[in-house]
Amino acid sequence: MTDKLAASGSCTPDRTYRLHGSPDSANIVVRLLLEELELAYEDVPVDRRARAQNSEAYLRLNPQGLIPVLEVPGQDAPMFETGAILLYLADTCDRLAPARTAPDRGRFLKWLFFISNTLHSDLRIAFKPHKYLPAGEAQKLFSEMLVGRIAGSLSLLDREIAATEGPFLLGAELSCADLYLAACARWAQIYPEQGKWGLSGVPRLKQLLETLEERPAVRRACAMEGIEGRAFTEPKPVTLPGATA
Template identity: 35%
Template sequence: MSYDRLANAEHGASHRFFCIRASSTALANIDGPLADIDGPPSLWPIDVTSNFPFMDAQFRRHTMYQLHYFPSNANAAPHMVLEEIGHEYELVLVDRANNTQKSEHYLKINPNGRIPTLVDGELVMFEAAAIVLHLVDQHPEAGLAPKVGTPERAKFYQWITFLTNSLQEELMIWQYPDRLAGADAAASEIVRNGAEKRAGAYLDVIDRHLKANGPLFLGDKLSAVDFYLVMLSRWARPMSTPPRSRPSIARLLDMVGALPAVRRAYEREGVTGEIC
Protein backbone atom coordinates (compact mmCIF):
# COMPACT_ATOMS: atom_id res chain seq x y z
CA MET A 1 0.00 0.00 0.00
CA SER A 2 1.43 3.36 -1.00
CA TYR A 3 1.35 6.52 1.13
CA ASP A 4 -1.46 7.90 -1.05
CA ARG A 5 -3.53 4.77 -0.53
CA LEU A 6 -2.73 4.81 3.17
CA ALA A 7 -3.87 8.39 3.54
CA ASN A 8 -7.16 7.62 1.83
CA ALA A 9 -7.73 4.07 3.05
CA GLU A 10 -11.33 2.92 3.04
CA HIS A 11 -11.18 -0.75 3.89
CA GLY A 12 -14.64 -2.25 4.11
CA ALA A 13 -15.31 -5.08 6.53
CA SER A 14 -17.31 -7.18 4.07
CA HIS A 15 -14.30 -9.20 2.93
CA ARG A 16 -12.90 -9.75 6.42
CA PHE A 17 -13.47 -13.15 8.01
CA PHE A 18 -13.14 -13.37 11.74
CA CYS A 19 -14.42 -15.34 14.69
CA ILE A 20 -13.54 -15.31 18.35
CA ARG A 21 -13.68 -17.88 21.10
CA ALA A 22 -14.20 -15.55 24.06
CA SER A 23 -15.42 -12.03 24.65
CA SER A 24 -12.65 -9.67 25.72
CA THR A 25 -14.72 -6.50 26.28
CA ALA A 26 -13.90 -6.53 29.99
CA LEU A 27 -10.21 -6.44 29.14
CA ALA A 28 -10.23 -3.09 27.38
CA ASN A 29 -7.86 -1.39 29.78
CA ILE A 30 -5.15 -4.03 29.77
CA ASP A 31 -1.87 -2.77 28.37
CA GLY A 32 0.08 -5.56 26.78
CA PRO A 33 2.22 -8.20 28.31
CA LEU A 34 3.10 -5.80 31.06
CA ALA A 35 -0.02 -4.93 33.03
CA ASP A 36 -2.00 -6.30 35.91
CA ILE A 37 -4.01 -9.12 34.41
CA ASP A 38 -7.76 -9.41 34.56
CA GLY A 39 -9.97 -11.42 32.31
CA PRO A 40 -12.38 -14.23 31.55
CA PRO A 41 -11.44 -17.91 31.55
CA SER A 42 -9.91 -19.28 28.40
CA LEU A 43 -11.82 -21.36 25.92
CA TRP A 44 -9.78 -23.89 24.04
CA PRO A 45 -10.10 -24.81 20.37
CA ILE A 46 -10.42 -28.14 18.70
CA ASP A 47 -7.28 -29.58 17.15
CA VAL A 48 -7.92 -28.61 13.55
CA THR A 49 -5.54 -31.17 12.07
CA SER A 50 -6.37 -34.24 14.16
CA ASN A 51 -10.10 -33.64 13.86
CA PHE A 52 -10.02 -33.41 10.08
CA PRO A 53 -7.62 -36.13 8.93
CA PHE A 54 -9.29 -36.30 5.53
CA MET A 55 -8.00 -32.84 4.64
CA ASP A 56 -4.97 -32.90 2.41
CA ALA A 57 -2.07 -30.54 3.08
CA GLN A 58 -2.97 -28.19 0.25
CA PHE A 59 -6.50 -27.71 1.55
CA ARG A 60 -5.34 -27.19 5.14
CA ARG A 61 -3.06 -24.38 4.00
CA HIS A 62 -6.17 -22.42 3.05
CA THR A 63 -8.19 -23.11 6.18
CA MET A 64 -8.79 -20.59 8.92
CA TYR A 65 -5.77 -19.30 10.82
CA GLN A 66 -5.98 -19.58 14.58
CA LEU A 67 -4.23 -16.92 16.67
CA HIS A 68 -3.79 -17.62 20.37
CA TYR A 69 -3.75 -14.26 22.12
CA PHE A 70 -4.16 -12.10 25.18
CA PRO A 71 -5.22 -8.45 24.76
CA SER A 72 -2.38 -6.18 23.64
CA ASN A 73 0.28 -8.84 24.09
CA ALA A 74 2.81 -9.66 21.37
CA ASN A 75 -0.08 -11.10 19.34
CA ALA A 76 -1.07 -7.54 18.41
CA ALA A 77 1.39 -7.29 15.50
CA PRO A 78 0.33 -10.54 13.80
CA HIS A 79 -3.30 -9.67 14.57
CA MET A 80 -3.00 -6.35 12.72
CA VAL A 81 -1.35 -8.18 9.81
CA LEU A 82 -4.19 -10.72 9.71
CA GLU A 83 -6.75 -7.93 9.60
CA GLU A 84 -4.91 -6.09 6.83
CA ILE A 85 -4.52 -9.30 4.81
CA GLY A 86 -8.24 -10.02 5.11
CA HIS A 87 -7.86 -13.79 5.41
CA GLU A 88 -10.17 -15.86 7.57
CA TYR A 89 -8.92 -16.30 11.14
CA GLU A 90 -10.04 -17.22 14.63
CA LEU A 91 -8.95 -15.72 17.94
CA VAL A 92 -8.42 -18.05 20.88
CA LEU A 93 -7.99 -16.41 24.27
CA VAL A 94 -5.09 -17.58 26.43
CA ASP A 95 -6.11 -16.44 29.89
CA ARG A 96 -3.00 -15.08 31.58
CA ALA A 97 -5.10 -14.20 34.64
CA ASN A 98 -5.17 -17.92 35.40
CA ASN A 99 -1.67 -18.59 34.05
CA THR A 100 -3.19 -20.62 31.23
CA GLN A 101 -0.11 -20.04 29.07
CA LYS A 102 1.67 -22.46 31.40
CA SER A 103 -1.04 -25.11 31.23
CA GLU A 104 -0.32 -28.59 29.92
CA HIS A 105 -2.68 -27.99 27.00
CA TYR A 106 -1.02 -24.77 25.86
CA LEU A 107 2.52 -26.04 26.37
CA LYS A 108 1.78 -28.69 23.77
CA ILE A 109 1.60 -26.00 21.09
CA ASN A 110 4.03 -23.49 22.63
CA PRO A 111 6.63 -25.16 24.88
CA ASN A 112 7.86 -21.74 26.04
CA GLY A 113 4.50 -20.93 27.58
CA ARG A 114 4.44 -17.53 25.90
CA ILE A 115 1.95 -15.64 23.75
CA PRO A 116 1.23 -15.66 20.80
CA THR A 117 0.93 -18.92 18.93
CA LEU A 118 -0.37 -19.29 15.38
CA VAL A 119 -1.97 -22.47 14.05
CA ASP A 120 -1.99 -22.73 10.28
CA GLY A 121 -3.28 -26.17 9.40
CA GLU A 122 -0.56 -28.62 10.42
CA LEU A 123 1.90 -25.79 11.06
CA VAL A 124 2.11 -24.43 14.61
CA MET A 125 4.32 -21.37 15.19
CA PHE A 126 5.42 -19.21 18.08
CA GLU A 127 7.37 -15.91 18.23
CA ALA A 128 5.50 -12.85 16.99
CA ALA A 129 8.07 -11.73 14.42
CA ALA A 130 8.28 -15.22 12.92
CA ILE A 131 4.48 -15.34 12.66
CA VAL A 132 4.45 -11.96 10.94
CA LEU A 133 7.09 -13.10 8.44
CA HIS A 134 5.12 -16.27 7.72
CA LEU A 135 1.92 -14.33 7.11
CA VAL A 136 3.47 -11.83 4.71
CA ASP A 137 5.10 -14.69 2.80
CA GLN A 138 1.79 -16.57 2.56
CA HIS A 139 -0.03 -13.48 1.32
CA PRO A 140 2.29 -11.52 -1.00
CA GLU A 141 -0.79 -10.01 -2.67
CA ALA A 142 -1.33 -7.93 0.49
CA GLY A 143 1.91 -6.07 -0.22
CA LEU A 144 3.05 -5.98 3.41
CA ALA A 145 6.64 -6.88 2.56
CA PRO A 146 8.81 -6.16 -0.49
CA LYS A 147 9.62 -8.84 -3.01
CA VAL A 148 12.03 -11.52 -1.77
CA GLY A 149 15.61 -11.00 -2.97
CA THR A 150 15.38 -7.23 -3.35
CA PRO A 151 17.30 -4.57 -1.39
CA GLU A 152 13.94 -3.38 -0.05
CA ARG A 153 13.27 -6.84 1.37
CA ALA A 154 16.67 -6.79 3.07
CA LYS A 155 15.75 -3.49 4.74
CA PHE A 156 12.42 -5.00 5.78
CA TYR A 157 14.30 -7.84 7.50
CA GLN A 158 16.66 -5.35 9.10
CA TRP A 159 13.94 -3.25 10.71
CA ILE A 160 11.71 -6.04 11.93
CA THR A 161 14.75 -7.74 13.47
CA PHE A 162 15.82 -4.46 15.06
CA LEU A 163 12.38 -3.97 16.58
CA THR A 164 12.11 -7.46 18.03
CA ASN A 165 15.76 -8.06 19.03
CA SER A 166 16.70 -4.58 20.22
CA LEU A 167 13.75 -2.35 21.11
CA GLN A 168 11.38 -5.08 22.30
CA GLU A 169 14.11 -6.70 24.39
CA GLU A 170 14.81 -3.46 26.25
CA LEU A 171 11.11 -2.80 26.77
CA MET A 172 10.74 -6.20 28.39
CA ILE A 173 13.65 -5.51 30.73
CA TRP A 174 12.18 -2.08 31.51
CA GLN A 175 8.84 -3.62 32.41
CA TYR A 176 10.24 -6.61 34.28
CA PRO A 177 13.52 -5.47 35.91
CA ASP A 178 13.06 -7.96 38.74
CA ARG A 179 13.73 -10.79 36.30
CA LEU A 180 17.36 -9.64 36.29
CA ALA A 181 17.64 -7.94 39.68
CA GLY A 182 15.55 -10.26 41.81
CA ALA A 183 13.96 -8.86 44.95
CA ASP A 184 16.51 -6.06 45.36
CA ALA A 185 14.42 -2.90 44.77
CA ALA A 186 17.43 -0.62 44.34
CA ALA A 187 18.99 -2.96 41.79
CA SER A 188 15.68 -3.25 39.95
CA GLU A 189 15.52 0.53 39.64
CA ILE A 190 19.02 0.64 38.17
CA VAL A 191 18.13 -2.11 35.69
CA ARG A 192 14.86 -0.39 34.76
CA ASN A 193 16.48 3.01 34.22
CA GLY A 194 19.24 1.50 32.09
CA ALA A 195 16.73 -0.36 29.91
CA GLU A 196 14.63 2.77 29.42
CA LYS A 197 17.70 4.73 28.38
CA ARG A 198 18.68 2.09 25.83
CA ALA A 199 15.12 1.81 24.54
CA GLY A 200 15.02 5.59 24.16
CA ALA A 201 18.22 5.52 22.13
CA TYR A 202 16.72 2.89 19.82
CA LEU A 203 13.59 5.01 19.41
CA ASP A 204 15.83 7.95 18.47
CA VAL A 205 17.40 5.81 15.75
CA ILE A 206 13.94 5.01 14.40
CA ASP A 207 12.84 8.63 14.54
CA ARG A 208 15.90 9.79 12.60
CA HIS A 209 15.33 7.08 9.99
CA LEU A 210 11.68 8.06 9.56
CA LYS A 211 12.56 11.74 9.30
CA ALA A 212 15.05 11.04 6.52
CA ASN A 213 13.30 8.18 4.74
CA GLY A 214 9.66 8.11 5.91
CA PRO A 215 6.93 8.67 6.59
CA LEU A 216 6.92 4.86 7.04
CA PHE A 217 9.78 2.44 7.59
CA LEU A 218 9.95 1.67 3.87
CA GLY A 219 9.27 5.18 2.63
CA ASP A 220 5.71 5.54 1.37
CA LYS A 221 5.00 1.78 1.39
CA LEU A 222 3.02 0.32 4.29
CA SER A 223 4.64 -2.85 5.62
CA ALA A 224 4.31 -5.23 8.55
CA VAL A 225 7.20 -3.41 10.25
CA ASP A 226 4.94 -0.40 10.74
CA PHE A 227 2.40 -2.56 12.56
CA TYR A 228 5.14 -3.94 14.79
CA LEU A 229 6.15 -0.44 15.89
CA VAL A 230 2.53 0.38 16.74
CA MET A 231 2.45 -2.64 19.07
CA LEU A 232 5.70 -1.73 20.82
CA SER A 233 4.71 1.93 21.08
CA ARG A 234 1.59 0.96 22.98
CA TRP A 235 3.69 -0.94 25.51
CA ALA A 236 6.09 2.00 25.84
CA ARG A 237 3.49 4.69 26.57
CA PRO A 238 4.48 4.96 30.28
CA MET A 239 8.11 5.81 29.42
CA SER A 240 9.31 9.24 30.56
CA THR A 241 9.85 10.07 26.87
CA PRO A 242 7.39 7.74 25.08
CA PRO A 243 7.63 6.96 21.37
CA ARG A 244 4.98 9.55 20.50
CA SER A 245 7.18 12.33 21.89
CA ARG A 246 9.32 11.96 18.76
CA PRO A 247 7.70 13.78 15.81
CA SER A 248 8.48 11.34 13.02
CA ILE A 249 7.39 8.34 15.09
CA ALA A 250 4.24 10.24 16.09
CA ARG A 251 3.45 10.81 12.41
CA LEU A 252 3.78 7.09 11.65
CA LEU A 253 1.65 6.16 14.67
CA ASP A 254 -1.06 8.59 13.58
CA MET A 255 -1.08 7.26 10.03
CA VAL A 256 -0.96 3.55 10.82
CA GLY A 257 -3.06 3.77 13.97
CA ALA A 258 -5.91 5.25 11.94
CA LEU A 259 -6.08 2.28 9.56
CA PRO A 260 -9.31 0.28 9.85
CA ALA A 261 -7.32 -2.96 10.13
CA VAL A 262 -5.45 -1.64 13.17
CA ARG A 263 -8.61 -0.35 14.84
CA ARG A 264 -10.39 -3.66 14.24
CA ALA A 265 -7.54 -5.74 15.61
CA TYR A 266 -7.40 -3.84 18.89
CA GLU A 267 -11.17 -3.59 19.21
CA ARG A 268 -11.49 -7.34 18.79
CA GLU A 269 -9.03 -7.74 21.64
CA GLY A 270 -11.20 -5.44 23.75
CA VAL A 271 -9.13 -2.26 23.39
CA THR A 272 -11.38 0.61 22.34
CA GLY A 273 -9.49 3.67 23.61
CA GLU A 274 -6.31 5.29 22.35
CA ILE A 275 -3.93 2.69 20.96
CA CYS A 276 -0.57 4.41 21.22
Protein backbone atom coordinates (compact mmCIF):
# COMPACT_ATOMS: atom_id res chain seq x y z
CA MET A 1 0.00 0.00 0.00
CA THR A 2 1.37 3.42 -0.81
CA ASP A 3 0.68 6.25 1.55
CA LYS A 4 0.36 9.12 -0.87
CA LEU A 5 -2.05 10.09 -3.59
CA ALA A 6 -1.18 8.64 -6.95
CA ALA A 7 0.39 11.38 -9.01
CA SER A 8 -1.32 10.32 -12.22
CA GLY A 9 -4.49 8.55 -13.30
CA SER A 10 -7.86 9.84 -12.18
CA CYS A 11 -7.03 9.98 -8.47
CA THR A 12 -6.16 13.62 -8.27
CA PRO A 13 -7.51 15.83 -5.51
CA ASP A 14 -8.53 18.57 -7.96
CA ARG A 15 -11.06 16.43 -9.88
CA THR A 16 -14.54 16.79 -8.53
CA TYR A 17 -16.62 13.74 -7.78
CA ARG A 18 -20.36 14.18 -7.12
CA LEU A 19 -21.75 12.29 -4.14
CA HIS A 20 -25.52 11.83 -4.07
CA GLY A 21 -26.86 11.02 -0.62
CA SER A 22 -28.90 11.86 2.45
CA PRO A 23 -27.77 12.15 6.07
CA ASP A 24 -26.53 8.87 7.57
CA SER A 25 -27.47 6.77 4.55
CA ALA A 26 -24.94 4.51 2.83
CA ASN A 27 -23.33 7.61 1.32
CA ILE A 28 -21.56 8.02 4.65
CA VAL A 29 -19.34 5.07 3.76
CA VAL A 30 -18.27 6.69 0.50
CA ARG A 31 -17.81 10.03 2.23
CA LEU A 32 -15.54 8.45 4.85
CA LEU A 33 -13.31 7.21 2.06
CA LEU A 34 -13.40 10.43 0.03
CA GLU A 35 -12.36 12.31 3.16
CA GLU A 36 -9.59 9.82 3.99
CA LEU A 37 -8.30 10.14 0.41
CA GLU A 38 -8.65 13.94 0.52
CA LEU A 39 -10.46 13.97 -2.81
CA ALA A 40 -12.50 16.96 -3.93
CA TYR A 41 -16.20 16.23 -4.22
CA GLU A 42 -19.51 17.99 -4.45
CA ASP A 43 -22.49 16.99 -2.32
CA VAL A 44 -25.78 16.41 -4.09
CA PRO A 45 -28.55 16.06 -1.47
CA VAL A 46 -31.26 13.46 -2.04
CA ASP A 47 -34.32 14.23 0.09
CA ARG A 48 -35.55 10.86 1.33
CA ARG A 49 -38.60 12.42 3.00
CA ALA A 50 -39.74 13.44 -0.50
CA ARG A 51 -38.61 10.05 -1.86
CA ALA A 52 -36.31 11.91 -4.25
CA GLN A 53 -34.43 8.63 -4.75
CA ASN A 54 -37.40 7.49 -6.83
CA SER A 55 -37.55 10.58 -9.04
CA GLU A 56 -37.00 10.14 -12.76
CA ALA A 57 -33.79 12.15 -12.60
CA TYR A 58 -32.37 9.97 -9.81
CA LEU A 59 -33.46 6.72 -11.45
CA ARG A 60 -31.36 7.71 -14.45
CA LEU A 61 -28.36 7.65 -12.10
CA ASN A 62 -29.34 4.46 -10.27
CA PRO A 63 -32.28 2.50 -11.65
CA GLN A 64 -32.66 0.77 -8.25
CA GLY A 65 -33.58 4.10 -6.64
CA LEU A 66 -30.99 3.52 -3.93
CA ILE A 67 -28.44 5.80 -2.29
CA PRO A 68 -25.54 6.38 -2.79
CA VAL A 69 -24.49 7.32 -6.29
CA LEU A 70 -21.04 8.65 -7.08
CA GLU A 71 -20.43 10.47 -10.32
CA VAL A 72 -16.81 9.87 -11.19
CA PRO A 73 -14.80 12.11 -13.49
CA GLY A 74 -13.63 10.11 -16.48
CA GLN A 75 -16.12 7.24 -16.00
CA ASP A 76 -18.77 6.73 -18.67
CA ALA A 77 -21.59 6.05 -16.17
CA PRO A 78 -22.47 7.02 -12.59
CA MET A 79 -21.46 4.44 -10.00
CA PHE A 80 -23.76 2.79 -7.48
CA GLU A 81 -23.25 -0.07 -4.98
CA THR A 82 -21.24 1.08 -2.00
CA GLY A 83 -18.72 -1.78 -2.11
CA ALA A 84 -17.99 -1.22 -5.80
CA ILE A 85 -17.45 2.50 -5.24
CA LEU A 86 -15.04 1.83 -2.35
CA LEU A 87 -13.02 -0.66 -4.33
CA TYR A 88 -12.91 1.64 -7.37
CA LEU A 89 -11.70 4.66 -5.38
CA ALA A 90 -9.16 2.75 -3.31
CA ASP A 91 -7.69 1.01 -6.34
CA THR A 92 -7.62 4.18 -8.41
CA CYS A 93 -5.82 6.05 -5.65
CA ASP A 94 -3.66 3.06 -4.69
CA ARG A 95 -4.53 3.68 -1.06
CA LEU A 96 -6.65 2.04 1.62
CA ALA A 97 -6.70 -1.32 -0.14
CA PRO A 98 -3.86 -3.79 -0.56
CA ALA A 99 -2.31 -3.72 -4.04
CA ARG A 100 -3.63 -6.29 -6.51
CA THR A 101 -0.59 -8.53 -6.04
CA ALA A 102 -0.21 -8.07 -2.26
CA PRO A 103 -0.53 -11.20 -0.10
CA ASP A 104 -3.43 -9.69 1.86
CA ARG A 105 -5.42 -8.73 -1.25
CA GLY A 106 -7.56 -11.87 -1.09
CA ARG A 107 -8.25 -11.39 2.61
CA PHE A 108 -9.25 -7.79 1.95
CA LEU A 109 -11.60 -8.72 -0.90
CA LYS A 110 -13.36 -11.51 0.95
CA TRP A 111 -14.14 -9.32 3.96
CA LEU A 112 -15.12 -6.33 1.83
CA PHE A 113 -17.60 -8.51 -0.06
CA PHE A 114 -18.80 -10.13 3.16
CA ILE A 115 -19.53 -6.70 4.64
CA SER A 116 -21.30 -5.63 1.46
CA ASN A 117 -23.35 -8.66 0.52
CA THR A 118 -24.03 -10.25 3.91
CA LEU A 119 -23.76 -7.69 6.73
CA HIS A 120 -25.03 -4.62 4.88
CA SER A 121 -27.74 -6.63 3.07
CA ASP A 122 -29.06 -8.10 6.32
CA LEU A 123 -29.06 -4.63 7.88
CA ARG A 124 -31.09 -3.18 5.01
CA ILE A 125 -33.71 -5.87 5.50
CA ALA A 126 -33.72 -5.36 9.29
CA PHE A 127 -34.41 -1.64 8.78
CA LYS A 128 -37.40 -2.25 6.51
CA PRO A 129 -38.83 -5.73 7.22
CA HIS A 130 -42.23 -4.63 5.89
CA LYS A 131 -40.75 -4.70 2.39
CA TYR A 132 -40.27 -8.45 2.76
CA LEU A 133 -43.14 -9.68 4.97
CA PRO A 134 -46.56 -8.33 5.94
CA ALA A 135 -46.92 -6.85 9.43
CA GLY A 136 -47.55 -9.41 12.18
CA GLU A 137 -45.92 -12.13 14.23
CA ALA A 138 -43.98 -13.58 11.30
CA GLN A 139 -42.42 -10.21 10.50
CA LYS A 140 -41.49 -9.69 14.15
CA LEU A 141 -39.84 -13.10 14.36
CA PHE A 142 -38.06 -12.56 11.04
CA SER A 143 -36.69 -9.23 12.27
CA GLU A 144 -35.44 -10.78 15.51
CA MET A 145 -33.71 -13.53 13.55
CA LEU A 146 -32.08 -10.94 11.32
CA VAL A 147 -30.66 -9.12 14.32
CA GLY A 148 -29.22 -12.49 15.40
CA ARG A 149 -27.62 -12.94 11.98
CA ILE A 150 -26.20 -9.39 12.10
CA ALA A 151 -24.75 -10.04 15.57
CA GLY A 152 -23.21 -13.26 14.24
CA SER A 153 -21.58 -11.43 11.31
CA LEU A 154 -20.19 -8.71 13.57
CA SER A 155 -18.80 -11.38 15.92
CA LEU A 156 -17.02 -13.02 12.99
CA LEU A 157 -15.44 -9.67 12.17
CA ASP A 158 -14.46 -9.19 15.83
CA ARG A 159 -12.72 -12.58 15.74
CA GLU A 160 -10.93 -11.66 12.53
CA ILE A 161 -9.57 -8.48 14.15
CA ALA A 162 -8.37 -10.62 17.08
CA ALA A 163 -6.66 -12.98 14.63
CA THR A 164 -4.87 -10.16 12.79
CA GLU A 165 -4.10 -8.46 16.14
CA GLY A 166 -5.66 -5.24 14.86
CA PRO A 167 -6.05 -2.43 15.27
CA PHE A 168 -7.75 -2.78 11.86
CA LEU A 169 -9.51 -5.61 10.10
CA LEU A 170 -6.45 -6.45 8.00
CA GLY A 171 -4.02 -5.85 10.88
CA ALA A 172 -1.77 -2.81 11.09
CA GLU A 173 -3.09 -1.02 7.99
CA LEU A 174 -6.37 0.83 7.66
CA SER A 175 -8.40 -0.18 4.62
CA CYS A 176 -11.69 0.97 3.14
CA ALA A 177 -13.27 -2.21 4.56
CA ASP A 178 -12.82 -0.72 8.07
CA LEU A 179 -14.83 2.33 7.07
CA TYR A 180 -17.66 0.20 5.69
CA LEU A 181 -17.61 -1.99 8.81
CA ALA A 182 -17.79 1.05 11.11
CA ALA A 183 -20.86 2.44 9.37
CA CYS A 184 -22.59 -0.96 9.55
CA ALA A 185 -21.75 -1.25 13.26
CA ARG A 186 -23.22 2.21 13.79
CA TRP A 187 -26.45 1.43 11.97
CA ALA A 188 -26.83 -1.96 13.72
CA GLN A 189 -26.96 -0.15 17.07
CA ILE A 190 -29.66 2.34 16.11
CA TYR A 191 -31.82 1.44 13.12
CA PRO A 192 -33.11 -2.18 13.19
CA GLU A 193 -36.87 -2.22 13.80
CA GLN A 194 -36.83 -5.10 16.28
CA GLY A 195 -33.95 -5.26 18.72
CA LYS A 196 -30.69 -3.40 18.50
CA TRP A 197 -27.22 -4.85 18.43
CA GLY A 198 -24.70 -3.78 21.12
CA LEU A 199 -20.93 -3.59 21.50
CA SER A 200 -20.65 -5.88 24.52
CA GLY A 201 -18.91 -9.10 23.49
CA VAL A 202 -16.95 -7.60 20.60
CA PRO A 203 -13.98 -5.95 22.34
CA ARG A 204 -11.67 -5.83 19.31
CA LEU A 205 -14.32 -4.38 17.09
CA LYS A 206 -15.07 -1.80 19.78
CA GLN A 207 -11.38 -0.84 19.86
CA LEU A 208 -11.35 -0.50 16.08
CA LEU A 209 -14.39 1.79 16.22
CA GLU A 210 -12.76 3.91 18.93
CA THR A 211 -9.59 4.18 16.85
CA LEU A 212 -11.59 5.31 13.82
CA GLU A 213 -13.50 7.90 15.84
CA GLU A 214 -10.22 9.68 16.55
CA ARG A 215 -9.30 10.11 12.88
CA PRO A 216 -9.70 13.68 11.57
CA ALA A 217 -11.12 12.47 8.24
CA VAL A 218 -13.73 10.39 10.06
CA ARG A 219 -14.68 13.33 12.25
CA ARG A 220 -15.06 15.56 9.20
CA ALA A 221 -17.20 13.01 7.37
CA CYS A 222 -19.45 12.42 10.39
CA ALA A 223 -19.95 16.16 10.94
CA MET A 224 -21.01 16.52 7.31
CA GLU A 225 -23.56 13.75 7.81
CA GLY A 226 -25.02 15.59 10.81
CA ILE A 227 -23.66 13.03 13.26
CA GLU A 228 -22.76 14.38 16.67
CA GLY A 229 -20.63 12.80 19.41
CA ARG A 230 -19.15 9.34 19.14
CA ALA A 231 -20.44 8.10 15.81
CA PHE A 232 -19.65 4.42 16.22
CA THR A 233 -19.47 3.62 19.92
CA GLU A 234 -22.29 5.82 21.23
CA PRO A 235 -24.31 6.41 18.08
CA LYS A 236 -27.46 8.49 17.95
CA PRO A 237 -29.76 8.82 14.95
CA VAL A 238 -29.37 12.01 12.95
CA THR A 239 -32.18 14.51 12.86
CA LEU A 240 -31.19 16.50 9.79
CA PRO A 241 -33.89 17.21 7.19
CA GLY A 242 -33.79 14.78 4.27
CA ALA A 243 -32.75 11.81 6.41
CA THR A 244 -34.33 8.36 6.37
CA ALA A 245 -38.07 8.32 5.84
